[in-house]
Amino acid sequence: MLKRSFVLASLIMIGFAAPSMTSAQQNPQEKEQILWQKLATTVNEVDRNLDGVLAVAILDLSTEQKYLLHADEVMPTASSIKIAILAELYRQAQQGKLKLTDFYTLQSSDLVGGSGISSVLTPGATRLTLRDVAGLMISVSDNSATNVIIDRVGMENVNALLDSLGLTHTRLRRKMMDLKAAGEGRENIATPREMMLLLESLYRGKVLNKQMTEDFFNLLSVHKESYIPRELPEDLKVANKPGELEGVRNDSGIVFTGKRPYVISVMTTYLRRERDGGEAIIKISNAAYQMFDRLSRASEYGRVVSPHDTGNP
Numbered sequence: 291m292l293k294r295s296f297v298l299a300s301l302i303m304i305g306f307a308a309p310s311m312t313s314a315q316q317n318p319q320e321k322e323q324i325l326w327q328k329l330a331t332t333v334n335e336v337d338r339n340l341d342g343v344l345a346v347a348i349l350d351l352s353t354e355q356k357y358l359l360h361a362d363e364v365m366p367t368a369s370s371i372k373i374a375i376l377a378e379l380y381r382q383a384q385q386g387k388l389k390l391t392d393f394y395t396l397q398s399s400d401l402v403g404g405s406g407i408s409s410v411l412t413p414g415a416t417r418l419t420l421r422d423v424a425g426l427m428i429s430v431s432d433n434s435a436t437n438v439i440i441d442r443v444g445m446e447n448v449n450a451l452l453d454s455l456g457l458t459h460t461r462l463r464r465k466m467m468d469l470k471a472a473g474e475g476r477e478n479i480a481t482p483r484e485m486m487l488l489l490e491s492l493y494r495g496k497v498l499n500k501q502m503t504e505d506f507f508n509l510l511s512v513h514k515e516s517y518i519p520r521e522l523p524e525d526l527k528v529a530n531k532p533g534e535l536e537g538v539r540n541d542s543g544i545v546f547t548g549k550r551p552y553v554i555s556v557m558t559t560y561l562r563r564e565r566d567g568g569e570a571i572i573k574i575s576n577a578a579y580q581m582f583d584r585l586s587r588a589s590e591y592g593r594v595v596s597p598h599d600t601g602n603p
Contacts, residue, residue, distance in 0.1 A: 321592055325581050326357065332577040333359055336570050342537075342561035344570060347482035348578055349490060349553040350585075351544070361483040364459050365557045368533025369431045370540045371462055371478040373510065374488060375439055378448045379424055380498055380506045390421040394438060402467040404433035421509070428531060429512045433466035440465055455491050457484040485542040485555040489529075493544060493553070507544070517541040517571035518554060522579050532571075539567030545579060548586035554578055 337344045337359065345360040383390050398413040407426055420442065426435035440448070440462070448462045460480035464471035495503055510529035518541045519528040530543020542555035556574050558567035588594045
């Protein structure tokens with residue numbers, strides 16, 4: 291009887307111990323959190339070494355996990371605001387207010403500083419579709435082309451789109467190269483969090499239908515000189531728009547990394563040297579990609595099985 295009682299008591303004790311043993315095993319998701327912590331360490335190191343102000347927002351579009359650093363700081367967007375302008379152009383096309391195939395004839399009065407390709411085109415004779423004009427706005431950041439699009443869609447409508455998405459700190463307040471407006475403090479502004487949320491809303495189809503969304507990101511991913519993709523694989527799709535002003539370097543976009551696409555917005559201002567701001571964006575972008583690329587290709591336990599894998603089982 292005593293022996294039977296001892297065995298029963300032992301079984302009960304094992305039963306109580308089992309849950310604690312199971313909980314002690316590491317959840318596969320905890321491994322991902324270690325990678326996020328390492329990413330945060332890298333970003334914090336970049337922040338410490340930058341002689342200027344850095345703000346960052348990164349969003350995993352698969353899990354909705356975020357990394358935020360000073361992400362609600364309102365900062366100059368420079369040309370990154372063109373993402374919002376492009377979104378409103380596509381929204382009006384979807385609504386039937388205009389067609390992307392509508393033609394526009396370039397005028398001499400359109401030309402402003404930073405015109406790029408527009409400056410070598412023949413005014414009064416050059417006819418482009420609105421999509422072509424938008425392509426110049428995104429690919430070479432042509433300021434004259436940008437102002438043509440702003441005039442066509444209306445500055446107030448760009449801001450109304452932003453309001454509809456709850457993005458109250460992101461504002462188009464002047465046309466490109468309007469130095470008078472800039473001198474009066476009417477700068478185009480945003481926060482990294484709101485740039486992240488704008489791109490997420492577009493990605494999830496909250497602004498445009500499926501066909502328009504696909505074309506929007508195809509145009510936004512056209513090759514351009516920028517920071518986010520600088521050290522990433524050449525065949526990787528990156529839909530982004532950088533921005534540059536004196537003392538300011540920015541870049542915001544979506545990196546389509548296999549099963550783990552992500553949004554990244556890095557904004558810098560008060561830079562002592564603009565080059566340092568660009569290098570900071572490149573370092574943070576590279577660190578984010580290294581993490582998301584591994585998450586995309588690996589099992590939940592971190593094992594990557596490639597077609598050429600000949601390792602031991």
